[in-house]
Amino acid sequence: MFSGNKIKRRDYEIITTMIHNDSSVLDLGCGDGSLLLYLKKMRNVTGYGVDKDHRNVLASLTNGINVLQSDLEQGLAGFGDSTFDYVILSLTLQAVHETETIINEMLRVGKQVIVTFPNFGLWRHRLQIFLGRTPISKELPHEWYDTPNVHVLTINDFEKYCSNHGLHVRDRIVISDDGRMVTTLPNLLGAVAIYRFNKGQAS
Amino acid sequence: MISSIGDVRPQIMDFEEPLALKSGEILSKYQLIFETYGILNDDKTNAVLVCHALNASHHVAGTYNGDEKTLGWWDNLIGPGKPLDTNLFFIIGVNNLGGCHGSTGPSAINPATKKPWGSSFPMVTVEDWVEAQARLATKLGIDTFAAVMGGSLGGMQALQWTIDQPSRIKNAVVVAAAPKLSAQNIAFNEVARQAITLDNEFFGGDFYQHKAIPRSGLKIARMIGHITYLSDDTMDVKFGRALREEALKFNFDTDFQVESYLRYQGDKFADTFDANTYLRITKALDYFDPAAKYSGNLANSLSNAKANYLVISFTSDWRFSPSRSEEIVGALVANKLNVSYAEIDSPYGHDAFLMDEPIYHSLISAYFERIWVEALNV
Numbered sequence: 001m002f003s004g005n006k007i008k009r010r011d012y013e014i015i016t017t018m019i020h021n022d023s024s025v026l027d028l029g030c031g032d033g034s035l036l037l038y039l040k041k042m043r044n045v046t047g048y049g050v051d052k053d054h055r056n057v058l059a060s061l062t063n064g065i066n067v068l069q070s071d072l073e074q075g076l077a078g079f080g081d082s083t084f085d086y087v088i089l090s091l092t093l094q095a096v097h098e099t100e101t102i103i104n105e106m107l108r109v110g111k112q113v114i115v116t117f118p119n120f121g122l123w124r125h126r127l128q129i130f131l132g133r134t135p136i137s138k139e140l141p142h143e144w145y146d147t148p149n150v151h152v153l154t155i156n157d158f159e160k161y162c163s164n165h166g167l168h169v170r171d172r173i174v175i176s177d178d179g180r181m182v183t184t185l186p187n188l189l190g191a192v193a194i195y196r197f198n199k200g201q202a203s
Numbered sequence: 204m205i206s207s208i209g210d211v212r213p214q215i216m217d218f219e220e221p222l223a224l225k226s227g228e229i230l231s232k233y234q235l236i237f238e239t240y241g242i243l244n245d246d247k248t249n250a251v252l253v254c255h256a257l258n259a260s261h262h263v264a265g266t267y268n269g270d271e272k273t274l275g276w277w278d279n280l281i282g283p284g285k286p287l288d289t290n291l292f293f294i295i296g297v298n299n300l301g302g303c304h305g306s307t308g309p310s311a312i313n314p315a316t317k318k319p320w321g322s323s324f325p326m327v328t329v330e331d332w333v334e335a336q337a338r339l340a341t342k343l344g345i346d347t348f349a350a351v352m353g354g355s356l357g358g359m360q361a362l363q364w365t366i367d368q369p370s371r372i373k374n375a376v377v378v379a380a381a382p383k384l385s386a387q388n389i390a391f392n393e394v395a396r397q398a399i400t401l402d403n404e405f406f407g408g409d410f411y412q413h414k415a416i417p418r419s420g421l422k423i424a425r426m427i428g429h430i431t432y433l434s435d436d437t438m439d440v441k442f443g444r445a446l447r448e449e450a451l452k453f454n455f456d457t458d459f460q461v462e463s464y465l466r467y468q469g470d471k472f473a474d475t476f477d478a479n480t481y482l483r484i485t486k487a488l489d490y491f492d493p494a495a496k497y498s499g500n501l502a503n504s505l506s507n508a509k510a511n512y513l514v515i516s517f518t519s520d521w522r523f524s525p526s527r528s529e530e531i532v533g534a535l536v537a538n539k540l541n542v543s544y545a546e547i548d549s550p551y552g553h554d555a556f557l558m559d560e561p562i563y564h565s566l567i568s569a570y571f572e573r574i575w576v577e578a579l580n581v
Binding site: 024046048054057058060061062064065066067068069070078079080083 | 513529532533536537539541542543544545546547548562565566569570572573
């Protein structure tokens, strides 16, 4: 799905800046529970991770994280409306099939949603396409034939998604592949985008 | 498989304080038979209660007199270095009230009449069992259990513990359970009960005086139950349409291996189990419904619970399917309780909870390692 521990770490740090102390969090595709572990330490959050892979369930349990085994593609029917302060999907958006369903479900069970994803529009990716190859990078490390990614997207794509779906973007932070903040030409220079949003207010 | 605990011995505890049952009846005195494994630490923070299901007992682990045929029913889980490690925890198995393995039940002598209780033994419920177990814990000097654990009906007891005794339980391990029985579950139980009560040897429950045993009723009850514990796939793999002999016999003897297997299981059960106990335990299952008092809202029934939970289900379990465990998980999440949930991929149906599927046992190990660290830090 996504490797490069340095980028992952930076992703966690930026997510942390978006989260209040003592809040409740649902982390979708929680892996070994390391994000929740980090948020517990930094922000004293409570909550649950969700993962469909039994190895990740075991790893999270071993890490002392509440983990619920479930395939998030099936929706989040077990959770009531607005149960969590934040629902997080970290570096997994590009790998889900039912993108709209999942984002809608996240908006339903969480008061706010945090989504992070590798930016397909990064100049390095564009260069590889220009040279006639499917991009491979720290952020998108797989070959075309073994990638779990099914919906690679650019920052511009996601911006358009948010405006088409009436989502209210509260924070948008873009980082380069060495972890620095990108403020100019984010869709060209950004390696990873971190969005915090909620349902737009009817006005 | 040889037990790693080795030989164990049951103990008996007598209770003189009357127990008011949910049915309204009162049991003036009673005894419970139990076994313990491991050593209770000085702070008494490492006690774990293991609750049994429909046809098991207090004999959870170990053997009697070196005979490996007497291996406890959850021996693969409990012992030195096993997922529930007897080097770390003090583990109690107890035969529930109404049982037939040494705790006061229908086959025991009613002190008031000096005859077997039989039909006059009261109905017992999961709540009554939890109360009796809590009294046993008190007598053993245990204020708080590090964990209460069980599979199937045993898991229901663990769940009930967190509702009825919230300050006396730190963790509940609820395996292959359900928050209440479905109509289909109750239907299977009712067929089993009818098989017993319609047996001519049942004598309205007072067969002891007639020196009778409703064997065929018990046998059929067990055969029905057994089918619901297995998955269609397991039965196919284990028996398929294999015949006992080379050709069909064209009579009502056993043609197929599966028939012979079920008859054997039924006979074995009828030799060892009490019909009145079977009737009462199936009723306790049917009556279990902690949400009933809360207009069916399970989350509300858990509003005072404080425990941490591990909930486990098995993919091929159709008796208490994963969706039933997910109902429990949903109610726990709604109360913001600490819970982890795993759906184990297993072909073995409801009986999977008794198997030593590596992922399943690894999860239990990991969870009890956490409990151990908590128990040390009290």
